[in-house]
Amino acid sequence: xxxLALFRPGDWLLTALGLVVCAVSFHLAWQGGMAEKxxxxxxxxxxxxxxxxxxxKIDVPGPLGVxxxxxETRRVRVVSDPGPRQYCVRQGWLSRPGEIAICAPNQVSxxxxxxxxxxxxxxx
Amino acid sequence: MTHSVTRLTTTPEDHRIAQMxxxxxGLALIDAAIPLPLPGIKPGLANIVTLVVLARFGWATAAWVxxxxxxxGSLLLGQFMSPGFFMSLSGxxxxxxxxxxxxxxxxxxxxxxxxSILAAFAHIGGQLLLARLWLIPHNGLFYLxxxxxxxxxxxxIINGLIAxxxxxxxxxxxxxxxx
Numbered sequence: 440x441x442x443l444a445l446f447r448p449g450d451w452l453l454t455a456l457g458l459v460v461c462a463v464s465f466h467l468a469w470q471g472g473m474a475e476k477x478x479x480x481x482x483x484x485x486x487x488x489x490x491x492x493x494x495x496k497i498d499v500p501g502p503l504g505v506x507x508x509x510x511e512t513r514r515v516r517v518v519s520d521p522g523p524r525q526y527c528v529r530q531g532w533l534s535r536p537g538e539i540a541i542c543a544p545n546q547v548s549x550x551x552x553x554x555x556x557x558x559x560x561x562x563x
Numbered sequence: 564m565t566h567s568v569t570r571l572t573t574t575p576e577d578h579r580i581a582q583m584x585x586x587x588x589g590l591a592l593i594d595a596a597i598p599l600p601l602p603g604i605k606p607g608l609a610n611i612v613t614l615v616v617l618a619r620f621g622w623a624t625a626a627w628v629x630x631x632x633x634x635x636g637s638l639l640l641g642q643f644m645s646p647g648f649f650m651s652l653s654g655x656x657x658x659x660x661x662x663x664x665x666x667x668x669x670x671x672x673x674x675x676x677x678x679s680i681l682a683a684f685a686h687i688g689g690q691l692l693l694a695r696l697w698l699i700p701h702n703g704l705f706y707l708x709x710x711x712x713x714x715x716x717x718x719x720i721i722n723g724l725i726a727x728x729x730x731x732x733x734x735x736x737x738x739x740x741x742x
Contacts, residue, residue: 442724442728445674445675445676445724445727445728445731446674446676446724447671447672447673447674447676447677448672449668449669449672449673449674449677450673450674450676450677450680450723452672453673453676453677453680453681454676454680454716454720457680457684457712457715457716457719458716460684460712460716461709461712461713461716464708464709464712465709467708468705468706468707468708468709469706469709
């Protein structure tokens with residue numbers, strides 16, 4: 440191939456480097472997305488929207504008691520919940536758009552949202 | 564009433580810059596006529612001229628050709644002083660800066676293809692920077708980075724190959740000026 444002869448060794452190196460840059464940017468931009476806020480719902484209605492860039496704690500009163508939710512270093516988690524099985528607490532930190540923790544007994548949920556929604560929800 | 568004639572003295576260097584800039588402007592017009600799905604993604608054919616000039620006549624001439632192409636090309640397309648003009652200006656400036664360094668890479672290992680890839684990435688880098696700071700001050704812009712970088716790589720390689728081919732075909736002038 441005549442065109443291939445125009446490549447010098449370093450050109451291949453830079454082509455490979457460029458491919459790595461593409462792959463990394465694909466991964467960063469489209470796999471994770473950018474989380475921007477945490478939407479807290481109580482009884483199906485939006486209770487609060489927290490900006491993920493600001494650390495804070497919020498208490499959400501529900502039928503069973505108070506669910507505490509905290510935002511820290513662009514992540515959000517349920518710190519404590521009066522529910523019997525503690526599923527939402529054990530889910531730990533949520534940081535990617537679409538991730539959601541639902542404390543069903545206390546009718547509280549917290550979901551991470553970004554600029555664009557990649558999928559409707561994410562559960563484990 | 565007397566006729567006063569202003570006479571510009573031109574050097575061969577000026578003629579060369581004008582010729583090369585004319586070729587680059589022609590390619591920039593072809594560039595603008597090619598339909599592509601996303602604004603901001605273009606083959607950047609005019610950069611082939613920049614690369615050839617860079618290899619033959621050095622960085623200063625290449626900077627002249629590139630600057631003239633940006634200004635005159637935008638005048639012809641009716642984009643002068645529009646956001647599109649500033650986008651191509653910032654892209655060209657950053658890629659010229661990167662080219663100043665990349666021509667100094669050892670020629671045994673790195674050729675026009677390398678320069679072209681580096682310049683293409685610098686070009687989208689400059690444009691993204693300006694767009695983020697001025698036109699679209701929102702991080703959502705970075706969702707497009709994968710598309711831009713893929714386009715930069717593909718068109719960078721193609722333009723670099725064409726430039727390398729032209730440099731092989733036209734072995735006149737002070738070749739490898741800056742080595």
